[in-house]
Amino acid sequence: MANPKKTLSNLTPLMPVNIEFSDLNYTVHQNGYGPKTILRNINGLFKSGELTCILGPSGAGKSTLLNLLAGYKSANATGTIFVNGRPRDMRVFRRISRYIMQEDLLQPHLSVDEAMYAASQLKLGLNLDPKQRQATVDEILDLLRLKKAKHTRTEKLSGGERKRLSIALEMINNPPVMFLDEPTTGLDDLSSAQCFSLLKALAAGGRTVICVLHTPSARLFHMIDNVYIVAEGQCAFQGKGQEVIPFLEMSCGLSCPKTYNPADFVLEAACGEYGEHDVERMVAAVENGRCHRWTPDYQHQSPARTTSIDEDSQQVVECSDMSFNDANHLLKHDFGFALSGWDQFKVLLCRMLLQVWRDSSHLTLKLSLHLALGIIIGGMFYDMGNDGSKTMFNFGFCYTCIIFFLYIPMMPVLLQFPIDVKILKREYFNRWYSLGAYYAAYTISHLPLQASKTFCPKCINSKLLSLVIFGNNVRNPCLLPLRAADGST
Numbered sequence: 001m002a003n004p005k006k007t008l009s010n011l012t013p014l015m016p017v018n019i020e021f022s023d024l025n026y027t028v029h030q031n032g033y034g035p036k037t038i039l040r041n042i043n044g045l046f047k048s049g050e051l052t053c054i055l056g057p058s059g060a061g062k063s064t065l066l067n068l069l070a071g072y073k074s075a076n077a078t079g080t081i082f083v084n085g086r087p088r089d090m091r092v093f094r095r096i097s098r099y100i101m102q103e104d105l106l107q108p109h110l111s112v113d114e115a116m117y118a119a120s121q122l123k124l125g126l127n128l129d130p131k132q133r134q135a136t137v138d139e140i141l142d143l144l145r146l147k148k149a150k151h152t153r154t155e156k157l158s159g160g161e162r163k164r165l166s167i168a169l170e171m172i173n174n175p176p177v178m179f180l181d182e183p184t185t186g187l188d189d190l191s192s193a194q195c196f197s198l199l200k201a202l203a204a205g206g207r208t209v210i211c212v213l214h215t216p217s218a219r220l221f222h223m224i225d226n227v228y229i230v231a232e233g234q235c236a237f238q239g240k241g242q243e244v245i246p247f248l249e250m251s252c253g254l255s256c257p258k259t260y261n262p263a264d265f266v267l268e269a270a271c272g273e274y275g276e277h278d279v280e281r282m283v284a285a286v287e288n289g290r291c292h293r294w295t296p297d298y299q300h301q302s303p304a305r306t307t308s309i310d311e312d313s314q315q316v317v318e319c320s321d322m323s324f325n326d327a328n329h330l331l332k333h334d335f336g337f338a339l340s341g342w343d344q345f346k347v348l349l350c351r352m353l354l355q356v357w358r359d360s361s362h363l364t365l366k367l368s369l370h371l372a373l374g375i376i377i378g379g380m381f382y383d384m385g386n387d388g389s390k391t392m393f394n395f396g397f398c399y400t401c402i403i404f405f406l407y408i409p410m411m412p413v414l415l416q417f418p419i420d421v422k423i424l425k426r427e428y429f430n431r432w433y434s435l436g437a438y439y440a441a442y443t444i445s446h447l448p449l450q451a452s453k454t455f456c457p458k459c460i461n462s463k464l465l466s467l468v469i470f471g472n473n474v475r476n477p478c479l480l481p482l483r484a485a486d487g488s489t
């Protein structure tokens with residue numbers, strides 16, 4: 001389990017960030033079926049220093065809410081999102097928040113240490129003292145229990161280790177806000193508990209940690225600082241894990257059997273399993289999330305049932321390294337990338353060249369393919385260039401070469417691009433680098449392979465094939481002028 005008491009002394013100071021949202025609506029337009037409302041006037045407050053878990057039945061709108069809050073989706077949404085009491089400025093918010101998606105998309109062919117090193121260069125700059133850089137990386141790997149897997153390639157990591165590495169990569173510049181979509185999906189009970197403890201430790205360090213979870217165990221459920229239940233696109237509960245049972249008793253008259261997991265029980269209630277009006281009652285009892293923390297005496301509170309964002313701020317200041325005034329001051333500024341475009345290009349190029357070089361099976365496969373196809377095509381059209389009566393065969397050869405050059409290089413791109421684009425989306429969304437730097441580095445790093453694609457078949461078709469296999473013609477047939485039967489060209 002992660003040790004919550006461990007501190008990350010080498011990381012940059014943390015600014016406390018509270019996120020409040022009010023009257024959030026999200027509608028999608030389905031072709032031919034009219035609009036579909038997914039979130040309905042939903043409200044809530046997610047505080048710094050707390051682990052907030054968004055729970056709810058499947059299809060309730062949890063991921064949609066997370067995507068809206070992270071800024072991953074924003075079209076067709078209405079309502080307001082406040083960051084430390086100010087309307088969210090997306091340009092700034094993207095620099096202080098990180099989104100860890102459900103799929104663990106990691107750079108292949110790099111070890112844990114190399115992936116962390118490249119991320120640290122992109123996020124902390126190139127001028128950092130190497131010892132300081134290594135200390136920062138080691139500290140994070142230690143906290144996330146990845147030290148033993150430091151030299152393991154990312155594709156060989158276990159599911160839990162991959163998840164922890166995804167979190168570690170985003171922790172390098174110590175983001176104050178972390179969004180995680182179903183971080184425990186695909187993990188066994190022990191790994192889920194370890195992942196949960198890690199998130200709790202991150203929140204205890206002053207971060208705002210918001211994650212979508214599927215039913216946690218009863219023990220973990222009680223440890224959640226803020227349980228946020230979404231049902232039918234509305235907020236059905238917001239408060240501490242241990243308050244859920246009294247809440248259900250008071251709002252719907254439902255009592256959870258002693259042997260039952262309260263997380264299962266509240267989700268069943270949120271599905272309407274115990275009564276068709278329970279969801280409405282739950283939503284009304286927390287006023288669709290306007291009640292920021294439900295407590296049993298909530299009904300008796302004055303109209304100002306929510307603590308204001310400024311009051312909340314004061315509570316969190318004590319556990320953070322930076323005051324809210326400082327945080328708000330920082331939030332006003334638009335931070336750029338840690339590196340200039342040229343430096344981003346250099347780091348990305350090194351990372352990509354290393355990956356291309358390490359991907360030896362891909363490299364060997366491609367070269368063998370070109371060799372084999374070169375021999376076949378070269379054999380089929382051998383010595384056509386010198387015979388003017390075989391004009392059509394010359395055209396056939398040129399046509400085959402064009403098809404070869406067109407389709408063969410396209411296939412790996414078609415297969416690889418969907419994977420690459422997902423990783424790119426994650427890294428670009430989390431502000432690792434600019435698209436221009438990525439594109440330039442990608443193009444340059446793949447040039448050697450592209451060049452081999454262009455020259456290898458041509459050489460094989462003409463010189464190599466003719467010289468080595470047939471031994472009597474070293475000229476490239478496609479470049480030769482056509483010779484007529486009478487010998488004129």
Ligand SMILES: Nc1ncnc2c1ncn2[C@@H]1O[C@H](COP(=O)(O)OP(=O)(O)OP(=O)(O)O)[C@@H](O)[C@H]1O
Nearest residue numbers: 028030036038056057058059060061062063064065
């Ligand atoms: N672009 C879209 N077009 C139509 N329906 C959509 C679209 N995006 C989401 N939905 C619908 O909105 C609802 C909420 O989706 P969302 O992914 O937020 O659910 P969820 O609570 O995260 O579910 P799960 O736990 O199963 O992942 C679902 O019924 C989904 O089908």
